[in-house]
Amino acid sequence: xxxxxxxxxxxxxxxxxxxxxxxxxxxxxxxxxxxxxxxLLCICLLGLxxxxxxxxVFMEKPDKxxxxxxxxxxxxxxxxxxxxxxxxxLAKPSLIDAAQxxxxxxxxxxxxxxxxxAVFCGVLMxxxxxxxxxxxTLVGIIFCIPTFILCGFEHSIADVYYFTVASMRGxxxxxRVVFILVAVLGNTLGGxxxxxxxxxxxxxxxVS
Numbered sequence: 001x002x003x004x005x006x007x008x009x010x011x012x013x014x015x016x017x018x019x020x021x022x023x024x025x026x027x028x029x030x031x032x033x034x035x036x037x038x039x040l041l042c043i044c045l046l047g048l049x050x051x052x053x054x055x056x057v058f059m060e061k062p063d064k065x066x067x068x069x070x071x072x073x074x075x076x077x078x079x080x081x082x083x084x085x086x087x088x089x090l091a092k093p094s095l096i097d098a099a100q101x102x103x104x105x106x107x108x109x110x111x112x113x114x115x116x117x118a119v120f121c122g123v124l125m126x127x128x129x130x131x132x133x134x135x136x137t138l139v140g141i142i143f144c145i146p147t148f149i150l151c152g153f154e155h156s157i158a159d160v161y162y163f164t165v166a167s168m169r170g171x172x173x174x175x176r177v178v179f180i181l182v183a184v185l186g187n188t189l190g191g192x193x194x195x196x197x198x199x200x201x202x203x204x205x206x207v208s
Contacts, residue, residue: 005049005069009076012050013157015039016077017084020161023149024098030150037145040125044132044141049073051184052155056126056191057133060199074184077157085164099165106159107175111182114154118183121153122190130194156183 019039026032043050051074058066089096106114124144131140148155163176 001065001069002072005073006076008047008049009051009073010080010083011046011076012039012043012048012073013077013080013082013160014084015042015048015080016050016155016157017081017088017161020081020158020165021084021088021092021095024095024102024162024165025092030146033146033149034142036149037142040128040141040145041138044129044138049076050157051077052122052125052157052187052191053129055188056122056195057129059192059195078160081157081160082164085161086168089165089168095165096169099162100169103163103166103176106154106162107173107179111179114179115182115186117152118154118156118186119190119193120151121148121155121183122187123193124148124153124190125155125187126191126194154183154186156180156187159183 016039019036022035022038023029023032026035040050040053042048043053049069051070054066054070054073058070089099109117124147128140128144131137159180163180167173167176
């Protein structure tokens with residue numbers, strides 16, 4: 001399970017990076033946000049491992065194997081997104097300016113705002129993955145992904161991609177790593193919101 005989480009995690013990170021590439025490449029941000037959803041569509045349809053999709057599902061039924069797979073899959077996601085960032089920046093240098101502009105705005109927004117934005121991204125990621133897993137429909141993905149992007153919510157794996165591209169020119173800023181860690185925390189908390197509320201609601205119904 002750990003080996004699968006790692007390698008499919010790399011694949012998922014690459015797909016998220018491709019989604020980030022199309023977003024940075026589009027002058028029309030609505031079009032870019034819609035096309036970004038190709039990442040999660042492929043991840044879900046191919047059964048790949050994406051931390052921000054798995055963390056909420058884990059909260060529903062926690063177990064030791066899934067807990068061990070989470071950091072391994074996250075590591076794979078980071079490697080895949082960072083690798084895609086390096087390669088796409090080399091192939092399309094024009095992406096670097098767009099990424100630097102986006103990343104500067106993220107850092108200027110501050111860590112606590114970034115945390116809140118990441119929480120709401122986590123909520124939408126869980127909703128997208130859950131509706132696909134439970135209902136077999138892609139509607140949640142098609143709507144939830146553009147929504148979190150256009151709202152400016154923070155997706156930690158996408159941020160790995162953006163910050164990697166931005167770092168291909170100029171000095172490395174350690175605050176970018178801090179921001180990504182905060183985004184991971186926010187995505188984790190956000191992924192827990194709906195399953196925890198659902199569990200509380202179910203408990204109330206059983207009591208009544």
